[in-house]
Amino acid sequence: MAFLNQIKSPLMHKVFGHALTTRSVLLTTHRSITFTAQHEELRKTVRKVIETHVNPYVDQWEEEEIFPSHQVFKKFGEAGLLGITRPPEYNGLGLDYSYSIAFFEELANINCGGIPTGITVQTDMAVPALTAFGSDYLKKEFLAPTVAGDYVACVGVSEPSGGSDVAALLTTARRQGDDLIINGSKMWISNGIQADWMSLLANTREGAPHRNKSLICLPLKTPGVKTEKINKMGLKCSDTAIVYFDDVRVPVKNIVGEEGQGFTYQMIQFQDERLCAATAAVAQMDRIVNETIEYCRQRKTFGSPLIDNQVIHFTLAELKTEIELLRSTVYRAADAFISGENVTYLASIAKLKAGRLSREVSDKCLQYYGGMGYTKEMLISRAFRDSRALSIAGGTDEIMLGIICKFLDILPKKRG
Incomplete structure (x- = not known):
């Protein structure tokens, strides 16, 4: 792949920052990540894999209610995409987390939510703790074949x-x-x-x-x-x-x-999962709004395109505003993550907002498709069903609120 040939000096990604604590100083980082030509090469590689090996078969796999994960993951593994931040000695690229952000964003080009879910479980939910704390034996037995796409992980x-x-x-x-x-x-x-x-x-x-x-x-x-x-x-x-x-x-x-340290490892590992989920959700919402804008330009009622209706174009502008604000939070958290900071606070905020905003975006956009939006033929109906899981999986909205409250020190004090 062209992207693999352009990487000159891969940076080892530090998976975790300092140990997770019940309370922590709130993040003061206000920088944002910057994408380069190398990031764009990675994006092109992801899009090519999706266009060739995934999207032509998504409708069939949705009907069958399963996709061939070994077959799909192997294609991503061969392109070097399942271990972007993992060490090269275990088949990874050894790049920093900004490349993972670009990868998660490109997964929004897949015409369903199920396959990106499976891929990100493979890349950023099952292996972060193994990478950071596992023995060389375990990394060779489990991490290396997972990054190569030979094993499927959960x-x-x-x-x-x-x-x-x-x-x-x-x-x-x-x-x-x-x-x-x-x-x-x-x-x-x-x-x-x-x-x-x-x-x-x-x-x-x-x-x-x-x-x-x-x-x-x-x-x-x-x-x-x-x-x-x-x-x-x-x-x-x-x-x-x-x-x-x-x-x-x-x-x-x-x-x-x-x-005996598994609980701590898993709590730290959740940082990866929640930041990953929020990043992917932002890109998915962006795609939904963009496609809805295009549909409303083409669809006419009473002689005028739907997009000319002020309620519609104001609503779409409002949704875009919310998405861009969430993207800024995600990028800020990602930059802090690269710097080795504890991003539990920001990742929890991003995950909470992503789940709630995903529901709003898919619901409001579906409305503008009218009856067609309620049919299986339209991707918006699939997005409507798929988006609901984000407020439940990987920590419910209520769990995210509890974590945020801990950092703000506003939880009720235990009595007795």
Whole structure:
């Protein structure tokens, strides 16, 4: 790919900044990232993969309610796009996070939300902690083939009993000699049906809920693992599963980093996930508004284009304003992330606003398509269904508000 040939001095991306704390000084960074000709080469590479290997088949995969993740991810892996910030020794490009931002934005050119969801689980939800804290053995066994597109990865945090209260998860991984015996279940697992391995958060010992959990690299072809597909309202082609564990045996050496630090690792890992989700959402909303503007230019009622209606063009201008303001927050957070700062506060704000604004954009824009917007033939109807998940997955709106309140020190004080 042309982009790969133009990279001269790759910068190693530092995945995490200082340790996550309950309270922190609010970010003072006011810079924004800058895109270069190299970023544009990466964008061209992403668009080419999408136009050739993804969009021609999206409608079929939406009908089938699954896309061939191994086939698709391999194409992205061959283009060097699944490990943009990962170390070169594990098949990555070793670039800074600004290139990931460009990548996430280009994923908006995919004609559905399900495939970008699966891709970003692969690139920025399952492997950040493994990259930062995993042993060389685990990186060779799991990170390198995931970045190459040979493995499909998923994340196992949420459970049938609840997803938001991570400290209260019930899945256990008890030590037996040199092995861990895993029992329990995980739910809402994107890529779960086809995944080769899971970044699993489980209780590995007794003790305080924030100090008794570990992240474990779990091969999903291990005996005792069973998956069951979940049928969803949107994100239809993204396979989503319940995964059951019945005396599943994996080596203790599959624990990422230090045993008992899994909760902390996952909380830090959420920074990647939420910033990634907000970035992709901004680009998706931008595309929706742009396509709605074009539709309203072409569609006429009472002899005039819809776009001439003041309510319509004012509304679209208002939506564009909101999108641009959110983009500024995302870029500010990304710049801070590159600098090694703790971006939990800004990432939570961006994720919260992205979920809410996505619903508003898809709803208001669908209205201007009239009856056509309510049909499966129009991409706006798919966007309407897909966008609703953003306020739930990766931390609900309410969880984001709670995090923001912690940083503002305005949560009620515990009594007794």
